[in-house]
Amino acid sequence: MGVGDDMNNEVKKQLTLSLILLALLIATLFFWYPNFMFHTYVERLDYQYCLRGENDEFVVDGYQFYQDGQTQGYGHARITPLKSQVFKKNDEVTLTLILSQEHQLSQKIKIQNDDQVVTLDEQESEDAFLEEDIQNAKLQISVNRQNKTTYDQTIELKNQDMLTYTSANKDYTLTNVYVTENWLKTGVFSSKDQDLAKEYPYMIINYMYSHEQNHEVNINDYERFVYLKGKTEDFLNDQMEEVGYYDGQGSLFDMQLCCVITLMKSEDDLHPYTFTLPLSPIQKGE
């Protein structure tokens, strides 16, 4: 008996139909592949921590440690005086982050105005930081006024709970937006359109928050939080980054967050292309 004879007509029909369906499926998977890759395997940071602490005189917000590929860094914190005259013009402030007796990172700042809110520079680091390295972090603030130490206190810093937010539509994604209760680090914008930077050389991203919990985004309910304007190419190359602080009541976790993205053909384009991307959180694993 030949091989062909083993297969009756019914089975032949089934097999032909199955093979046609299989070919259709493979074609669909093939054509959807770039879209799937664009939305599924997005750029990621290796780690991101945000520390906060306060005492009666200062609030230290957004002290961050991060690793992005080969780059590691720390700093970029905001130090807000709670009492007047703790910072006075021409004071020299030494800020020392104490991770352990051996591991201390120091930075000096000259105060420009009375009661100035200080933002620390971002420093690159050769070492990577693990979560246990920053568990007992403290910030020593030492104020030197006319060669006398007028203030020298240490503030304990706590690693804040953090959520990663993302957003996407068919052609654009915004990923790695890091959010704590009162702090937000802007994310990475990417597009499927390879020529986006040529068509729209400039763009603006507004990060907004709303206390309203509506399913539909009504932009009138939102307040602007972080404003980023620059060249589209810089956004696409992940060179545009900003940090925002929320000083109002409640937590950012309880609010709706969204981004309004404006693509412009010139810096003063009167008819830009604007669209909204609502941000939703992904729970970070322990």
Place this chain on the structure above:
Amino acid sequence: MTPGKKDKMTLYMLRNALSTLVIAFISFMISLISYYECSFLEAIQRLFLVNIYTTLYFLLLWLLDYMIFEISKIIFDTYENILTYKFILVLCLIAIILFFVPMLDLFQWNFIFLCLFIALRQVKQLYIHKKRPSNGL
């Protein structure tokens, strides 16, 4: 087809659908966890909640696995006397080769698991149902 046989067919189809769903799901989990170095819970969220494109691709891959499995069943059951253990050996060989082929780990794991699952089904057919052919190994 008698009602009893029809019920059994539905049960087998459901079992195969569930098995191929598990294969696609595990492959996605391995791929997402290794890429994002995240927990199982976060990988589930990335698969089902972050965007519709990932979820749809997962469903398509499941459907592809199911189709390949059903086609392999038709081919094996038709040429049972000729293919026998050779078919199982070829499947295991494909699974080993796939492990070294440079491709997206999602597809790598998915097709390795699928080959092994098809091979297991054939082993079951040959041993459990005592369909040992005369011209076997």
